[in-house]
Amino acid sequence: MMHSRVTISAAMIVKNEARFLPGCLDSLAGKVDEIVIVDTGSTDGTIEIAESAGVRLLHQAWRGDFAGPRNLGLDQVRTGWVLYIDADERLSLPRGGRLADYIDPEAVAGFVRFRPKTNFTRYREWRLFRADPRIRFAGMIHETMVPAIKAVSRQEGWPVVQTHVEIDHLGYDGDISHKHPRNLALLEQALPLDPDRLFYWYHLAETYAGLGQLEEAENAARQGLERAEEQDDDNRSATASLLYQFLVRTELQHGRDPLGLIASALAREPDDYALHFLKGRALLAAGQAELALEVAHFLRAIDPDRLPDGWLAFDHALFGDKACELAALACLDLQRHAEAGQYFAEASRLAPGVLAYRVKAAAFGGGMSVNL
Incomplete structure (x- = not known):
């Protein structure tokens, strides 16, 4: 498809993104027709970086609302299409060329293949419209244009299509605890306005947990699941999975049996491989090592790079060293020590930076030496 039929702007909002912005701009260079940036009060050199790159730079003081500056940027776009991207993200076009080459001009929007963290699988994300x-x-907070896209799609009969465009997100690779107080304040304001937005409940649970408010975290996750029971579309079902994962981890941390909860979750989202892994851990805790070993084998048989793009992303480790560790622990419970050693050795091969795997492989005859 000729990109001359389509023009596209990259639109983003920034505040103190000097660390990430140059890499994002590099990934966009030569691939879009214009870049529109709304700065909400940077003091770290972000503005100078944007100006030197020749972007269209707008300013709006931060008002505690992410949608406002996003929409200011959209108001200034001069092209036919928009790529919504953040400074801590990187655009990748597998076949090269320009972003317009990947756009269906008959569509209203396109999904990108989004990687939320390093070493995770990709999932569908609404980023082109x-x-x-x-x-x-x-x-x-967690501002969204998805309901608006769906409304226009219904009104005009324009489809939403999958594209081969890729975006990698780097911003969650480090410590994000400094964001918890800000996020909590915004979530507590946003939830009463849109209590059916399941991701608000999930993020609220994770934020409370990050702040050490564990009872509040569990309550938020359970309230989110109550809302989820009344909802049925794919994207919301995936968010319900995240809520289930959170509660299952909480149950395991408290020494409670989450197997009933896991069964309910997998009935709703059978391809949630993070829940399958948690099921293996729960089975091990319940003394059902043979069944836990079956889960480990199930996960090891999956090639995460060949999974279809769904609504969930998974850590590659679930199919690699974590699955091997689960198998090793199950074998130890079954008194199959030599087999456990081999699984620990395989885990060490897959994750050579984890010293514990090497130590355990050597301890149980996995054929590895450990130099401390």
């Missing part, structure tokens, strides 16, 4: 005045962001 027409520069239509009816499509605007809503929500003071």
Whole structure:
């Protein structure tokens, strides 16, 4: 498809992104027709970086609302399509060329193949859409244009299509605890305005947990699941899976049996491989080592790079060293020590930076030496 039929702008909002912005701009260079950036009060050199790159730079003071500056940027776009991207993300076009080459001009929007963290699988993410005045962001945090896209799609009969465009997110690779207080304040304001937004409940649970407020975290996750029971679309089902994962981890941490909860979750989302892994851990804790070993074998048989793009992303380790460790622990419970040693050795091969795997492989005859 000729990109001359499509023009596209990259639109982002920034504040103190001097660390990430140059890499993002490099990934966009030569691939889009313009870059529109709204700065919300940077003091670290971000503005100078943007100006030197020749972007269209706008300013809006931070008002505790992410949708506002997003929409200011959309108002200034001069092209037919928009790529929504953040400074801590990187655009990749597998076949080269320009981003417009990947756009279906008959569509209203396109999914990208999004990697949320390093070493995770990709999932579908709404990031490409027409520069239509009816499509605007809503929500003071986790702002979204998805309802607006769906409304325009219904009105016009324009489809939403999958693309081969890839985006990698780097911002969650480090410590993000400094964001918890800000996020908590925004979530507590946003939830009463849109209590059916399941991701608000999940993020609230994770934020409370990050702040050490464990009872509040569990309550938030359970309230989110109550809302999920009344909802049925794919994207919300995936968010329900995240809530289930959170609660299952909580149950395991408290020494409680989460197998009933896991059964309910997998009935709703059978391809949630993170829940399958948690099921293996729960079976091990319940003394059902043979069944835990079956789960480990199931996960090891999956090639994460060949999974279809769904609504969930998974850590590659679940199919690699974590599955091997689960198998090793199950074998230890079954008194199959030599086999356990081999699984620990395989885990060490897959994750050579984890010294514990090497130590255990050597201890149980996995054919490895340990130099301390």
